[in-house]
């Protein structure tokens with residue numbers, strides 16, 4: 303393609319390059335470094351051993367999320383979890399880093415609290431030792447996950463070496479049908495193009511569909527860019543973004559100036575991308591995953607595929623399902639609503655809207671886990687906790703919880719769990735647990751019925 307202008311990504315990249323030549327790894331400045339307890343201990347240890355300090359503590363913010371129990375939160379029984387939590391506290395004290403600890407108002411999943419506190423802003427580079435850092439790209443920033451040795455490098459230097467990726471524009475257009483959400487868009491994209499279509503690319507989602515989405519919905523899409531193989535997913539900042547950031551705790555004091563600066567970040571013309579995908583969302587159905595990677599997903603109105611290859615055979619065996627069965631016939635015994643994909647207030651409101659006045663089907667267990675303490679408090683102010691509890695759900699404390707089996711919240715073996723999370727790998731939610739990814743409204747409806755239902759049909763909820 304003949305590039306005339308610049309993409310959103312190009313503009314952000316240029317503003318942050320400190321050293322290096324195009325075509326080779328370049329050193330880029332990092333505006334925001336988010337830290338959690340799992341991927342930071344060795345990084346801090348490296349600083350200590352080398353007698354280094356944290357270069358920009360005021361651009362670094364830590365939280366506890368993966369290991370925290372979501373019930374009886376101060377009572378961490380697992381020795382490794384306890385060690386990681388205690389180590390983070392010690393490291394933050396020693397290196398002068400702000401920390402949202404268990405029990406505090408600011409604590410929550412790293413990708414929920416960054417935006418919520420106004421730490422995440424347009425025009426930034428954001429890193430964290432966590433693959434779902436792509437979430438923050440929804441604000442119009444370069445945001446990506448890094449490994450522990452890179453965490454150490456960023457702590458010490460506030461910069462990182464990166465090879466500039468290619469850019470892919472994903473043009474989303476059309477109106478979503480009622481009951482179809484942002485989560486369905488990203489699941490459908492991955493089901494259509496596979497788990498590695500984004501490898502080597504920075505994705506930018508754009509188009510009239512994106513323009514109409516809330517920040518929460520935009521974050522759900524960028525969050526799963528990594529499930530499509532891309533390290534980063536982004537969207538240009540617009541009025542919706544500016545309104546979301548305004549008034550937040552760490553938002554810029556001079557908002558007018560900030561907005562004026564942020565307005566330069568957009569793609570000049572779609573021909574500037576290295577590649578473009580065109581995706582009409584108007585006929586999209588809600589999606590559910592049936593297998594053991596996020597591309598193994600189908601429309602809820604459809605049926606499960608043939609055994610195309612060995613991976614499918616293995617997935618069917620693990621999931622205890624059969625080819626050609628209707629997606630709506632997948633039995634559901636557990637539901638999980640939470641995570642950095644769908645654990646924000648808007649997600650809980652969506653689930654509560656579906657659950658209101660209903661009760662869980664017999665034999666269904668439900669865990670509702672707000673993405674942060676603030677989400678929890680805000681939800682309670684709106685009475686959402688009561689709706690969930692009346693429906694028979696457990697209303698828990700914030701954390702990653704059953705999104706991954708790194709804390710006491712594990713889904714039992716053999717159980718089919720409809721989950722608002724982003725990964726459905728073998729053992730992800732507990733040994734031999736069977737994860738089915740879907741949107742908050744779809745998961746809530748599955749809890750009520752004990753199987754998936756097509757929530758586009760009025761009579762089901």
Ligand SMILES: CC(C)[C@H](C(=O)O)[C@@H](O)C(=O)O
Nearest residue numbers: 340341368431432433434706
């Ligand atoms: C534990 C962490 C490193 C991991 C990640 O990088 O994504 C986790 O958050 C996940 O979702 O699997």
Ligand code: SF4
Nearest residue numbers: 434641642702705706
């Ligand atoms: S909620 Fe899940 S996907 Fe998000 S950071 Fe935690 S473990 Fe990773």
